[in-house]
Amino acid sequence: MLALDIQHVRMNQHADDKAQALQCLVDILVEDQLVSAEYLDGLTTREQQSPTYLGQGIAIPHGTPQSRQYIQQTGIRLAHFPNGVLWDGENTIYLAVVIAAKSDEHLQVLQLLTKALNKDISQQIQAANTPEQLVELLQAQPATLALHEQLIATQVAAQDIEDFFWQATQRLKQHHYVECGFLSALNPKHLIQLNEEIWSISTHQQVLSPAIAIVQSASPIQYQDKNLQTLVCIASNDQMDLSQLNRLLDIFFNPEQSSQINTEKDAHQLAQLIGADIIPDWPSQTVQLANAHGLHARPATQLVNLTKKFQGEIHVQVDGGAFVSAKSLTKLLSLGCQRGQHLTFIAEPDSDAVQGLSQIIAAVQHGLGEEIQPIDTQQNTTNTQPEILTFESDADTDAKTHGIAASTGLAYGPAYVIKPRQYDYPRLASNIKDESLKLDIALHTVKNNIYQLIAKTDVNDIKQIFTAHLEMLDDPELIHNVQKGLKQGLSAAAAWHDYIESAAQAQEALQDRLLAERAADLRDIGERILAHLCGVEEQVAPDSPYILIMHDVGPSDVARLNKERVAGILTAVGGASAHSAIVARALGIPAIVGAGSRVLDIQNNETVLINGDSGEFIIQPDAALIEQAILERERQHALRLEAEKHCMAPAITFDQHQIEIAANIGNIHATEQAVNDGAEAIGLLRTELVFMAHQNAPSEEIQQADYRTVLDTLAGRPLVVRTLDVGGDKPLPYLPLPSEENPFLGLRGIRLTLRKPELLQQQLIALLKAADDRPLRIMFPMIGRVEEWRAAKAILDEVRQRYPCKNLQVGIMIEVPSAALLAPILAQEVDFFSIGTNDLTQYTLAIDRGHPLLSAEADGLHPSILLLIDQTVRAAHQYGKWVGICGELAADPKAVPILMGLGVDELSMSSTSIPLVKAQIRQLNFTDCQTLAHQALQCDSATSVRALGA
Structure with missing residues (x-):
């Protein structure tokens, strides 16, 4: 990132006019070997297109995209002109920040500079005598404190102090004043009573910009034997305007004014009482910004020039944030509006600005002087659009097709195809009250339906998903944004659909595949409300068993299914970890997802055979194939029943080789089921899922109680615990992390906790305290270097000195190829290895196992993976260590059988798989397994390995 550096400042430059100033700037860049002399043409052309005057006596000249060929090295230089240079016929500059950037790095500098332009610094810039003074001026942050009407909530149904904290945090987050982690930093111990029933709390943690949220409950709650009705939540940092804060606190300390505050039930009136910024009730219009680099200097200048033509006031906000004057360039730049965000303009009533709104909207839609690519491609597609190449071949007429195996089992039956529903509704509406009432009725009706679904089901997975759906429907931010659409003249259906779709698209854009797949839940509840608003009736399913085929089966669709009628599920999109797949597995319905859009072309009543184990489905199979499937399904069912009867017996081959069978769990309460399924140990406790079960970071005491629950249930069986394994692809809401271009190769696992050692120390202390000398196995994730292992082990050794644990083993996860290759070294120091084949496969083959096209190729039986496992096992056994x-x-x-033949000592899996795996092992001969493993290591592909012994 470009930065302001005193070494790059040239003081006391002189120029009679702008042309001389530009030549002076190019001479500086040439002298520092950043550009060639031809770059001057680029600076001159840019100024002709749009002057680069920024404000407060500062210009930021930079070349055109065509002149980037003359840039030798990216950089910036600051030139001080104490006598000034007339820049655009109106404004005089005293400082030029000239930029030589091969892409758009100058936007980063602009973002920094605009923060300094909120106060008058032009005279200080002119009078500066040293580079240090200039850089300090530019990096100075003006004192700010946001308090406006949209940060105030009244008539809130608060039951306890946490409700107050949550409501305040939601408002601050919605307007981007705070980020994840702010809520958990609010400590009730820091509450201060300002006056009768009015309390305040403050924190500086995770604050992006100073702001105050005010939450007033419908009725007081009891706190420390006193009443609390109004909470003043202060998000502070060192840029906070203390004088403004003190003026506000004086109001709350005043008994007469505080009494008025507690009795005022309207947020607008309350804002007026305390002097908060009021959102004017002016005519408004909203437009989506399509400029590739957002509202930066050039388009913002165009916008200012247009709005200044109107006498009336024009204000603008970004996605529900605070309004600023649309006639101020610095205010516009401070919005930081990005492509895809929405600008809402409001105009002073009874002025020419009201008629000007349509011109402003049109100008934004046309790019404000820049060429743009429309965001809504469906509404802007023309015959001149280039042909789009797809990866799905229409020439593939083979009746045998594959999708992603989502729920095990064989099923066949007539197809029942439900295609995406079409909704017909008006875009605009004139009566906000009527539309708001329609929305309220739809929300109330759908919520009641969900409550009934929860009451009817005994499946815990379904209850949890629908409980989450209720929380989504109660989300104040959701309701607020839909109501905002109603105020802009949209119908209830249009406002609802617009917000749900934008939120779902944002969810899909997340790096984490699991979180991105939750977009299906948003669309699921969105469809249910939209169907009610549009009066669309649900299709009536057949009375006889069928294969359900849909674009995507939402969780509510699956939960309403009659298990006796739905033989199987086949979808065009989706992933194996989507909620629909989770619920299908919970109901025991075979399912294949992500099979491609052509499954929707299957005709109703065509026979479809699906294999939820392999992801294979066949359309119109012959009678012999159906008969074979029936026999196989019966065989599988009988095999499982028999296996479950003997699940507690050990896994011992015919020739008396025994292997330990353990369970993977992420929920502490899953331990009991794992033991009942025959688990001889917990081979992997995913503690990040334990952390995710808490809304705030779990304390040492909470963690200790969780781990003790698992150990108590195991009753002496070993517990293997993976230390906290989170990162850019698996975030925790209370542990904000910087976004990463490739989180799978970034700050995650041990790389994160070594940089936050207090997290690791706290977890290790909780584990050792909970162990009580019972068999505890601790392993560190994402170890890729010996140094990482030793650093983590050093932290554990220090903790063990304070909290001794007799029955403890310490190992690492082998999930990075480098760790497997270093196994001969690591095996001398660890107590055990646990191989995470999911990540080891994707890192070795460079295939994201969730990739819609490549996931099937990420096969853990690829010879490269088996060779790494073989080396790891050999190294471990050489030094008497075990491998799981x-x-x-x-x-x-x-x-x-191949893993057993390679000498693996433990297999850990989902507990439901344990009975069948144990039954399989009892039918094997270990000597044969060793022969099979040797043959597998000689193969050239995963397909060849899987063909062995077929």
């Missing part, structure tokens, strides 16, 4: 497998491969029937 805790990836999905551990339960793969094709992989079990």
